[in-house]
Amino acid sequence: MSTFLDKLAVRRNRIEDQRQQLQAAEDFVWVWADVVDPSSHEYGAELGCAETNRLAHLFRVFHFWNTANQLQDEHQRGPNCNAAELxxxxxGECA
Structure with missing residues (x-):
């Protein structure tokens, strides 16, 4: 019985960790999209192709289509896009 309870406790901890990670990701998206804007170069951020793709994907998951699209467009026109990653x-929607 204790093995079952131990496994249940581990699962609950993992679920709580995932909940906290998701909340942190959502908070980050809201802050970046609403406060910082996608103009990353204005804030000294230099994103490579892989980082841009990951960040744009995160915005798209939370339906921040315009922010994701602007971020990707800015990156592809900027000096940091070396086509290291497609x-x-x-x-998606562009609201």
Whole structure:
């Protein structure tokens, strides 16, 4: 019985960790999208292709289509895009 309870406790801890991670990701998206804006170069951020793709994907998961699209467009036109990684086509709603 204690093995079952131990496994249950581990699962609960993992679920809580995932909940906290998701909340942190959502908080980050809201802060960046609403306060900072996607103009990353204005704040000294120099994102490579992989980082841009990951960040744009995070915005798209939370339906911040315009922020994701602007971030990707800015990156592809900027000096940090060396085509080290292909950028996915822009998809989804543009509200």
């Amino acid at each position: 950028h996915p086509p822009v998809t």
